[in-house]
Amino acid sequence: MEPIIALRGVTKSWGGGRAAALAEVDLEVSEGQFVCLCGPSGCGKTTVLNLVAGLEFPTAGEVRVRGEAVRGPSPERTVMFQESALFPWLTVRRNVEFPLEVAGVPRAERDARVERYLKMVHLWRSRDSRPHELSGGMRQRAAMARALVSEPQMLLMDEPFAALDAQTRDVLHAELERIWLETRKTVVFVTHNVREAARLGDRVVIFGTRPGRVKRDLTVALPRPRGANDREVATLAAVVERELEIEIEKVIREELDDAWTPAGGAVPGGARSDLGGGI
Numbered sequence: 001m002e003p004i005i006a007l008r009g010v011t012k013s014w015g016g017g018r019a020a021a022l023a024e025v026d027l028e029v030s031e032g033q034f035v036c037l038c039g040p041s042g043c044g045k046t047t048v049l050n051l052v053a054g055l056e057f058p059t060a061g062e063v064r065v066r067g068e069a070v071r072g073p074s075p076e077r078t079v080m081f082q083e084s085a086l087f088p089w090l091t092v093r094r095n096v097e098f099p100l101e102v103a104g105v106p107r108a109e110r111d112a113r114v115e116r117y118l119k120m121v122h123l124w125r126s127r128d129s130r131p132h133e134l135s136g137g138m139r140q141r142a143a144m145a146r147a148l149v150s151e152p153q154m155l156l157m158d159e160p161f162a163a164l165d166a167q168t169r170d171v172l173h174a175e176l177e178r179i180w181l182e183t184r185k186t187v188v189f190v191t192h193n194v195r196e197a198a199r200l201g202d203r204v205v206i207f208g209t210r211p212g213r214v215k216r217d218l219t220v221a222l223p224r225p226r227g228a229n230d231r232e233v234a235t236l237a238a239v240v241e242r243e244l245e246i247e248i249e250k251v252i253r254e255e256l257d258d259a260w261t262p263a264g265g266a267v268p269g270g271a272r273s274d275l276g277g278g279i
Helices: 045-053 092-102 107-120 136-149 166-183 194-200 231-255
Strands: 005-014 019-029 034-038 060-065 077-080 154-158 186-190 203-208 213-219
Touching: 005 045, 019 045, 019 213, 034 045, 034 194, 045 060, 045 077, 045 154, 045 186, 077 136, 092 107, 092 136, 107 136, 136 166, 166 194, 194 203, 194 231, 203 231, 213 231
Parallel strands: 034 186, 034 203, 077 154, 154 186
Antiparallel strands: 005 019, 005 060, 203 213
């Protein structure tokens, strides 16, 4: 079956090829999957998201959605960013309604959809509040409702909970999982948080550092719903953490001077395909 999202040999570089974000990335996402992208800073995770969204274009290779080349943004692919980006002068209701108004959706349908999705994220009672009256978690709920109200086929999420405290993040993880189980949207979710990836994803795709390549693609066969403190989630997070250690140290060695040494004083060798073997 044709994947809903497919990257084939995708390279992305700037400055005539002098700075490469991605190198020959192959990645497929099936319809209805929740795929988390993990990796160190600068490995190209957000670039992958932008390419799928049609906000950027590959230097080489191709990005396809439903078998068609991506040539720009589309209402079927909605992006949710780390910042809620709500209009401060509009109420929650009007912020969520805005994309429908721009699209020319009739008033009655707009009202019904806004009510549905605000109730889905438990913000209906706050519909007449403005963003400055909301907590950070409530603003992200509003942003989630706005992303969902256009009823896209794909939700592209770029570290949407990174700025929140741990307790609020855990609550929103449960909310997002519940919404995903209800809607079965295709989700591509960028995160630095390995526990977040293990809790939310059907798959965790680990990227190596500059230029970004897929280092490992892990299938997550854990039952849902999942809890933040589930033993299986913690075990999987530890596996992902080990995979990332060498890549993160590569980034640090590139960015810092020669006086830096990793914890323990030993500089690790190159990445190996049998990492963790024999444990």
